[in-house]
Amino acid sequence: MAKTILVVDDSASLRQVVGIALKGAGYDVIEGRDGADALTKCTGQKIHLVVCDVNMPNMDGITFVKEFKKLASYRFTPVIMLTTESQESKKEEGKAAGAKAWVVKPFKPEVLLGAVAKLVLP
Amino acid sequence: METIFGVEASFKQLFASFALAAAGGAGTIVAGWTAWGWYTVLWAALLLAGAAWCAFGPAAGGQAPGGDSMIGRYLHGRDAFGAAVLPVWSRHLENSRTQMEDAVADLATRFSSIVDKLDHALRVSSLEGNQGGQSMTAVFSHSASQLASVVASMKSAMLSKQAMLGQIRDLERFTRELRDMAEGVASIAAQTNLLALNAAIEAARAGPAGAGFAVVAQEVRHLSSRSAETGRNISQRVGQISSAILAASQAAEASSDAEDQSMQSAEGMIDSVLADFRTMTDALVQSSDLLKQESIAIQGEVGEALVQLQFQDRVSQVMSHVRENLALMPTVLEENRRHFEATGELLAPDPAPLLDALKSTYAMAEEHAVHSGSRHVAPKATDADEITFF
Numbered sequence: 336m337a338k339t340i341l342v343v344d345d346s347a348s349l350r351q352v353v354g355i356a357l358k359g360a361g362y363d364v365i366e367g368r369d370g371a372d373a374l375t376k377c378t379g380q381k382i383h384l385v386v387c388d389v390n391m392p393n394m395d396g397i398t399f400v401k402e403f404k405k406l407a408s409y410r411f412t413p414v415i416m417l418t419t420e421s422q423e424s425k426k427e428e429g430k431a432a433g434a435k436a437w438v439v440k441p442f443k444p445e446v447l448l449g450a451v452a453k454l455v456l457p
Numbered sequence: 458m459e460t461i462f463g464v465e466a467s468f469k470q471l472f473a474s475f476a477l478a479a480a481g482g483a484g485t486i487v488a489g490w491t492a493w494g495w496y497t498v499l500w501a502a503l504l505l506a507g508a509a510w511c512a513f514g515p516a517a518g519g520q521a522p523g524g525d526s527m528i529g530r531y532l533h534g535r536d537a538f539g540a541a542v543l544p545v546w547s548r549h550l551e552n553s554r555t556q557m558e559d560a561v562a563d564l565a566t567r568f569s570s571i572v573d574k575l576d577h578a579l580r581v582s583s584l585e586g587n588q589g590g591q592s593m594t595a596v597f598s599h600s601a602s603q604l605a606s607v608v609a610s611m612k613s614a615m616l617s618k619q620a621m622l623g624q625i626r627d628l629e630r631f632t633r634e635l636r637d638m639a640e641g642v643a644s645i646a647a648q649t650n651l652l653a654l655n656a657a658i659e660a661a662r663a664g665p666a667g668a669g670f671a672v673v674a675q676e677v678r679h680l681s682s683r684s685a686e687t688g689r690n691i692s693q694r695v696g697q698i699s700s701a702i703l704a705a706s707q708a709a710e711a712s713s714d715a716e717d718q719s720m721q722s723a724e725g726m727i728d729s730v731l732a733d734f735r736t737m738t739d740a741l742v743q744s745s746d747l748l749k750q751e752s753i754a755i756q757g758e759v760g761e762a763l764v765q766l767q768f769q770d771r772v773s774q775v776m777s778h779v780r781e782n783l784a785l786m787p788t789v790l791e792e793n794r795r796h797f798e799a800t801g802e803l804l805a806p807d808p809a810p811l812l813d814a815l816k817s818t819y820a821m822a823e824e825h826a827v828h829s830g831s832r833h834v835a836p837k838a839t840d841a842d843e844i845t846f847f
Contacts, residue, residue, distance in 0.1 A: 346770045348558055351565035352763045359572060359756075390774070390820050419771055419821045430847040437845040441767035443838040444760050450844050 338383035338455055341376060343367040343399060344417070345391040349440075353386055353417065356444035357451065370394025370402070379408050383456040386447070387434075389418035389425065397425075400432040413454040417442065528803060532794035539787040547780045554776040561769035568759050568766075575752045597731075597738045604727050611720055618713055625706045632699040636692055643688030649681035764838045771821060771836075778818040785814055 340362045342353045354364045365382075367373025369391040385403065389396040400414050413435040418425075421439045429437055436450050656674035660667035793806045812828075819825055823836060 344770075346558060346773060348561040348565050348766060349770045351562055351569060352766060355565065355569040355572060355763060356760075358569075359576070419774060421822055426845055435847055437847070439836075439839050439843065440770060441764050441836065441838045443764055443840070446839055446844065450846075453846075 337361055337363045339363045339365060339381060340451065340455070341365050341367060341373060341382050341385045341387075343370065343373040343385065343391070343396065344388040345369050346388070349388070349417075352444075353447070356447055357386075359444075360448050360451070362451070362455075370396060370399030373399055374402055377403060377406055377409060382409060382412050384451055384454060385409075385412060385414040386417050386451070387414055389416055389420050389429070397428050397432050400429070400434055404433040412456065415447075415450055415454065417447070528797070532790075532797060536787065536790050536794055539790045543783050543786050547783050550776050550780045550783070554773050554780070557769055558773055561766050565763065565766055568762060572756060572759055575755060579749060579752050593738050593741055597734055600734070601731050604731065608720075608724050608727060611723070615713070615716060615720060618709070618716070622706065622709050622713060625702060625709060629699060629702045629706060632695050632702060636695040636699065639688050639691035639695055641688075642691065643685050646681045646685035646688055649684065650678055653678035653681055767838075771823070774820060775824060778815060778824070781818060782811060782815040785811055 340357050342350050342357070342364055343366075344350045344353065345368055350366050354366065357364050362383075365376055367376055370387075371394040373385075373387070374394070385400075387396045387399060391399075394402075396416060396418065400416075403409055403412070403414070414433060415436045415438060416426075416429045416434045417438045417440060419440045420426075426437045435454050438447060438450060653674045656677065657671055660671035660674055663670065789806055789811055793804060797803050816825075816828060819828065821836075826832075
């Protein structure tokens with residue numbers, strides 16, 4: 336059974352790009368338009384990994400990760416931050432929130448898939 | 458305009474001061490001549506105060522703060538200009554950003570569709586994924602094996618038939634022996650008949666004493682006659698059987714020859730069909746390999762295109778930041794006008810707050826680089842060793 340990955344990004348095109356890469360590798364993908372929208376998708380079903388942008392309207396990525404990690408079902412679900420942000424201070428924020436990796440856009444699909452394969456839950 | 462207005466304000470100030478000073482001087486002289494005393498001093502003080510107010514008062518533009526002076530009208534007009542133009546610019550920016558995002562999302566969807574179709578075509582044509590995991594090559598091998606077993610089975614049947622034919626030939630030999638044996642019986646019967654005839658002659662010569670022996674000789678002749686007839690019958694039957702066996706043997710041989718030819722023909726046809734099948738299979742394998750290679754190459758190209766499409770996200774962010782910054786401009790202009798209205802001090806709008814606000818929105822290194830005026834090329838896609846794992 337395919338593993339499910341939640342992709343959170345306010346850019347529809349980026350969600351598409353990430354989705355193409357992940358679906359091509361055999362993952363199922365669910366999407367969130369921003370942090371708040373993504374939280375509504377976290378209703379207890381198995382999510383094996385999250386790929387999340389940082390700068391988004393309504394709820395930014397760092398806040399989302401903090402809220403996501405509060406949910407008992409997803410406490411151990413790994414999160415990869417995929418963002419244009421490259422400042423160390425932002426990375427530290429992501430790490431403190433509970434993210435497991437930080438990938439700076441633009442990204443190569445195979446690079447993202449490598450990180451996903453390394454972190455995705457069994 | 459500000460400079461022009463600044464010059465105009467100074468000119469007005471000086472003009473008003475000089476006018477009041479001249480009027481004051483003239484009034485003082487006239488009052489002195491007329492010796493009006495305290496009235497003269499009061500008049501001069503009022504005129505001096507008026508001159509000072511004109512020269513240094515808050516309404517250096519010639520009007521009270523917030524009045525209908527040219528500067529005030531200009532500043533209000535500037536606010537209106539900003540309120541009219543900036544939203545339009547913002548809407549155009551947002552519209553362009555949205556269109557670009559929609560177009561790129563659509564493009565990404567189409568690329569996704571291309572990749573899916575390629576995958577599907579590859580799966581369908583793949584010799585590894587056909588018929589429940591059974592490859593075309595495996596189907597060929599299985600078919601060849603089954604046909605070979607059919608041919609082997611037919612050859613085995615042919616050998617059995619030839620063995621049966623050999624046994625029929627053996628039967629013919631046995632019937633020949635039986636015929637010889639029947640002829641031997643006939644010969645013995647003839648010899649016995651001759652012997653009985655001689656015995657009868659000798660019995661007749663013996664007279665009455667040989668009467669009994671004559672009866673025996675007669676019976677022996679009778680038996681030899683029956684033996685000869687039986688021998689003839691056996692010989693006749695064996696001849697018939699031999700003929701039947703010979704006919705059957707000939708028919709079986711003819712049938713065996715025909716079957717052998719059919720067998721060889723069938724084997725040749727099977728070899729030919731398998732060779733054609735092999736040629737087709739090899740061609741399909743080559744086509745499939747080529748399709749696979751091309752598909753991988755196209756997927757690589759699509760992957761590279763998807764990397765390039767990510768420019769939209771960066772450009773969209775930059776446009777959003779600029780749009781948000783543009784939206785602050787009316788407030789800056791309004792504050793500038795309010796400052797003038799409150800203090801009468803006409804200042805050029807300060808770019809620093811706007812630029813600081815813009816800078817605070819930057820997320821990308823390229824934005825900072827562009828902001829500082831340096832040339833910046835589009836960033837390359839992140840390599841694996843650039844990922845930060847926590």
